[in-house]
Amino acid sequence: MGFADITPSLRAVMPDLRGRLIANEPLAPFTWLRVGGPAQALFTPADVEDLAYFLLNLPAEVPVTVIGLASNMIIRDGGVPGVVIRFSPRAFGHIAVEPGHRIRAGAFAADRKVALAAAEAGIGGLEFLFGIPGSIGGALRMNAGTRSNTNPEIEGETCERFVAAQAVTRAGAIVTLGPEDMKFAYRSCGAPADLVFTEALLQGFPRAPEEVQAINRRVQEHRERDQETRVRTAGSTFKNPPGHSSWRLIRDAGGLDLRVGKAEMSKKHANFLIAHEGASAADIETLGEEIRRLVRARSGVELEWEVKRIGVA
Numbered sequence: 001m002g003f004a005d006i007t008p009s010l011r012a013v014m015p016d017l018r019g020r021l022i023a024n025e026p027l028a029p030f031t032w033l034r035v036g037g038p039a040q041a042l043f044t045p046a047d048v049e050d051l052a053y054f055l056l057n058l059p060a061e062v063p064v065t066v067i068g069l070a071s072n073m074i075i076r077d078g079g080v081p082g083v084v085i086r087f088s089p090r091a092f093g094h095i096a097v098e099p100g101h102r103i104r105a106g107a108f109a110a111d112r113k114v115a116l117a118a119a120e121a122g123i124g125g126l127e128f129l130f131g132i133p134g135s136i137g138g139a140l141r142m143n144a145g146t147r148s149n150t151n152p153e154i155e156g157e158t159c160e161r162f163v164a165a166q167a168v169t170r171a172g173a174i175v176t177l178g179p180e181d182m183k184f185a186y187r188s189c190g191a192p193a194d195l196v197f198t199e200a201l202l203q204g205f206p207r208a209p210e211e212v213q214a215i216n217r218r219v220q221e222h223r224e225r226d227q228e229t230r231v232r233t234a235g236s237t238f239k240n241p242p243g244h245s246s247w248r249l250i251r252d253a254g255g256l257d258l259r260v261g262k263a264e265m266s267k268k269h270a271n272f273l274i275a276h277e278g279a280s281a282a283d284i285e286t287l288g289e290e291i292r293r294l295v296r297a298r299s300g301v302e303l304e305w306e307v308k309r310i311g312v313a
């Protein structure tokens with residue numbers, strides 16, 4: 001059973017809309033975990049002006065959710081009420097090298113492609129993006145980054161390379177944000193939650209293309225060795241609590257043996273959960289909550305979800 005079709009009433013108040021607006025569109029195929037229900041209405045803006053027009057005219061009571069490449073997201077089985085915004089690569093996937101070792105990238109540009117463009121242009125400092133399977137919009141919202149105990153050259157965090165972002169407010173204004181507006185912290189950004197990021201300007205430094213490519217390769221090797229790369233996951237499930245590693249807390253609490261329905265914790269990286277064929281969002285979320293309960297009971301530490309859970313059960 002789907003949601004009520006709100007698209008005719010939305011179109012009626014937005015006669016000049018150019019993007020695509022579809023009712024009850026399944027979202028699972030867009031996500032890394034391949035689970036979850038439909039969007040009540042899925043909007044794909046034609047460009048930034050179209051997005052601004054849409055948000056300006058969207059009735060205030062309609063909730064808005066943005067998804068990027070959905071690599072850090074559980075979409076619940078009942079789907080997402082209101083409007084889900086998902087960009088097209090054509091309109092928001094641009095990547096341009098600018099003077100001063102800078103890269104301007106659309107919010108739907110894949111992090112990996114940005115890292116490849118940086119390598120080609122001889123720009124260092126963005127190699128960490130090579131291993132993150134999300135989009136630039138998701139990197140801004142999550143302050144995506146990588147830490148390594150063994151190899152500092154593969155480390156990096158979005159906030160360290162950030163110069164400016166373009167976004168559209170819920171009221172439909174196109175705005176530019178600087179570092180102080182973003183309020184970056186560990187895997188989070190404190191800029192207003194209803195901003196839709198449309199573009200980022202990132203700063204690198206000179207580094208020979210071969211050197212950047214070699215680091216990109218080491219990023220990949222690190223991933224293949226230490227993480228799940230060939231199954232359905234959403235990356236790190238929980239943030240590392242101050243002074244702790246989530247994977248260690250989960251392992252020590254016996255979480256590695258836990259399975260709910262078709263979801264289980266990874267034996268390779270205890271903070272990754274795996275969705276097997278046929279898993280539901282409920283299996284995955286219940287598993288995560290069970291892990292939190294185990295860790296709380298064993299160590300007294302409260303794990304905080306890094307993965308975003310959206311929609312209704």
Ligand SMILES: Cc1cc2nc3c(=O)[nH]c(=O)nc-3n(C[C@H](O)[C@H](O)[C@H](O)COP(=O)(O)OP(=O)(O)OC[C@H]3O[C@@H](n4cnc5c(N)ncnc54)[C@H](O)[C@@H]3O)c2cc1C
Nearest residue numbers: 068069070071072134135137138139141144145197234235
């Ligand atoms: C195998 C694997 C490995 C991973 N490794 C890492 C890692 O090393 N480091 C790391 O930080 N993450 C990692 N992740 C998690 C994930 O890739 C990152 O969080 C990534 O930045 C999410 O980007 P996305 O486009 O997929 O965002 P989504 O998952 O689609 O969304 C995440 C959040 O960003 C918001 N968002 C997305 N786009 C926009 C936009 N344009 N405007 C406003 N808000 C937006 C969403 O609303 C949501 O709140 C990994 C995931 C997987 C599956």
